[in-house]
Amino acid sequence: MKKVITYGTFDLLHWGHINLLSRAKELGDYLIVAISTDEFNDIKNKKAYHSFENRKMILEAIKYVDEVIPEEDWEQKVQDVIDHDVDVFVMGDDWKGKFDFLEDHCEVVYLPRTVGISTTKIKKDMLKVNNG
Numbered sequence: 235m236k237k238v239i240t241y242g243t244f245d246l247l248h249w250g251h252i253n254l255l256s257r258a259k260e261l262g263d264y265l266i267v268a269i270s271t272d273e274f275n276d277i278k279n280k281k282a283y284h285s286f287e288n289r290k291m292i293l294e295a296i297k298y299v300d301e302v303i304p305e306e307d308w309e310q311k312v313q314d315v316i317d318h319d320v321d322v323f324v325m326g327d328d329w330k331g332k333f334d335f336l337e338d339h340c341e342v343v344y345l346p347r348t349v350g351i352s353t354t355k356i357k358k359d360m361l362k363v364n365n366g
């Protein structure tokens with residue numbers, strides 16, 4: 235069984251996230267998503283609208299996702315790949331090059347980001363709608 239892993243906050247889930255998850259799943263048979271905890275989001279200077287528990291529950295409902303684990307720090311990826319026997323590590327290409335060190339342990343794939351949508355854009359557009 236070919237195992238794939240990806241990491242992220244996945245807040246205000248949108249079609250760009252779904253495009254990433256569906257392409258990641260295409261690369262194997264089993265997709266693990268390591269979802270950033272609220273504490274790790276603080277370290278990433280990201281303020282998620284949904285709590286970790288709710289973002290995790292939402293991800294677990296997606297047909298492409300087989301398992302969800304917590305992402306608590308920048309250092310856990312090598313251990314995750316080893317512990318979960320991962321064959322492929324996938325991230326959107328805004329991260330291109332940042333995780334090449336994982337090539338000692340698994341295949342590293344950066345997929346083109348989906349243009350035209352982001353959690354930040356959703357928040358900005360909603361502000362405009364509400365403030366007229």
Ligand code: C2G
Binds near residue numbers: 324348351352353
């Ligand atoms: N993504 C995408 N297209 C978009 C928006 C996001 O392909 N329009 C991808 C990102 O490239 C990432 C994943 O969806 O691979 C999750 O995006 P975020 O939740 O923004 O993840 P991020 O905060 O970048 O966290 O250790 C890695 C970090 O946890 C990544």
